[in-house]
Amino acid sequence: MLRGIITLTVLAAGIAGASAATLDTVKQRGTLVCGVSTGFAGFSAPDSQGNFKGLDVDYCRALAAGVLGDPAKVRYVALTAQNRFTALQSGEIDVLYRNSTQTFLRGTTLGLRQGPVNFYDGQGFVVKKDLGVKELKDLKGATVCVAQGTTHEVTLGDYGRANGIDWKPLVFDRVDTMYQTFFGGRCDAMTQDASALAGAVATAAPKADDYVVLPQTISKEPLGPFTRNGDEVWSDIITWLHYGLIEAEELGVTQANTDEMAKSQIPAIQRLLGASGDLGSRLGLDNKWLLAAIKAGGNYGEIFERNVGKASPLKLERGLNATWSKGGLMYAIPFK
Numbered sequence: 074m075l076r077g078i079i080t081l082t083v084l085a086a087g088i089a090g091a092s093a094a095t096l097d098t099v100k101q102r103g104t105l106v107c108g109v110s111t112g113f114a115g116f117s118a119p120d121s122q123g124n125f126k127g128l129d130v131d132y133c134r135a136l137a138a139g140v141l142g143d144p145a146k147v148r149y150v151a152l153t154a155q156n157r158f159t160a161l162q163s164g165e166i167d168v169l170y171r172n173s174t175q176t177f178l179r180g181t182t183l184g185l186r187q188g189p190v191n192f193y194d195g196q197g198f199v200v201k202k203d204l205g206v207k208e209l210k211d212l213k214g215a216t217v218c219v220a221q222g223t224t225h226e227v228t229l230g231d232y233g234r235a236n237g238i239d240w241k242p243l244v245f246d247r248v249d250t251m252y253q254t255f256f257g258g259r260c261d262a263m264t265q266d267a268s269a270l271a272g273a274v275a276t277a278a279p280k281a282d283d284y285v286v287l288p289q290t291i292s293k294e295p296l297g298p299f300t301r302n303g304d305e306v307w308s309d310i311i312t313w314l315h316y317g318l319i320e321a322e323e324l325g326v327t328q329a330n331t332d333e334m335a336k337s338q339i340p341a342i343q344r345l346l347g348a349s350g351d352l353g354s355r356l357g358l359d360n361k362w363l364l365a366a367i368k369a370g371g372n373y374g375e376i377f378e379r380n381v382g383k384a385s386p387l388k389l390e391r392g393l394n395a396t397w398s399k400g401g402l403m404y405a406i407p408f409k
Contacts, residue, residue, distance in 0.1 A: 095167050095300070095307035096140070096357055104146050107133035108166035111151040112249055114272030115381040115389075116172045116192075125149045128380040129170040131370040132191065132298070136168065136314055139362035144369035154222040155246060158183050161299055168311060169299040172266065174224045179299075186308045188298035189315045191373075192381075193393035193402055195290030196225050197267035199274060202285050204261065209238065209289050215261035216241045218251050224294065225264050232291045252277045266294050268381060268389060275386040310356050317363040319405035320345050321372035323396055328371035331364050344408045352408060373403060 109117035116127040134144035161169045175187040200206045217240045219226050245251035255263040270286045300308040326334045335346045344350040347360035381387045395401025
């Protein structure tokens with residue numbers, strides 16, 4: 074019996090050590106290594122100075138601020154659809170924030186954990202306006218550009234077979250090459266997440282007004298971060314970072330007013346910003362970690378609007394990405 078107790082104690086200690094592995098590594102290194110896209114307008118793409126910008130990038134910055142106290146302490150690793158999960162599995166990156174769709178198979182076969190959805194999307198199609206395409210059935214026999222190693226490639230085939238649309242996929246291993254090919258006129262249509270198509274038209278099309286993203290979508294594409302299995306504390310930090318950004322929007326905490334709101338007498342705001350509750354220490358962090366994260370780039374609504382919303386080149390509606398109180402799906406689990 075004693076041997077069993079000792080074994081269980083050692084096992085528990087080993088699990089506890091493993092569960093905080095990435096957090097310890099990041100703290101010791103002093104830099105967060107964040108996996109992002111090679112170029113996805115509005116989510117993660119380098120600007121003219123080579124600095125990454127976008128919604129996913131702002132999550133990396135918020136995470137670095139919360140864990141390391143400085144949103145600039147991030148090294149970005151640009152990944153393709155083919156090598157993104159391998160990079161996380163091998164430990165090359167600490168977290169994957171790369172517009173990656175969460176699915177059953179990805180959640181059960183990769184040895185990775187899917188974090189909360191930070192953008193609800195759907196697979197859409199973009200065509201040139203002068204083709205006169207109004208709906209998907211008009212694309213029968215069309216050549217469709219699609220990226221390799223994505224859910225879009227599989228869904229394109231599934232939808233075509235189910236609906237009798239014999240489109241011809243033209244598959245690319247690089248998104249930038251796919252964009253060049255489509256806008257060069259080789260494909261009749263291009264399929265990707267609707268948000269990505271809006272970004273491609275806004276930033277890569279020779280003349281944006283010549284193209285239209287069709288209103289129909291053929292899938293659910295819930296996008297969110299990935300971490301490694303067996304790293305519970307780190308995965309919890311990724312989870313609660315997202316809920317913290319949503320909670321901040323719900324409570325009216327913004328990038329500009331964090332210090333003032335930290336003096337609030339409202340219990341929910343006190344817990345969120347670390348004035349009470351001692352919640353951060355339960356994750357191995359400072360109790361004011363979410364105050365630092367929000368101060369780095371704002372709440373979820375601010376991050377959305379700046380990168381993909383009406384104030385951005387993509388000009389997307391909040392839609393499903395609005396908070397639950399405004400008809401959307403974004404809902405924060407209570408901080409208590």
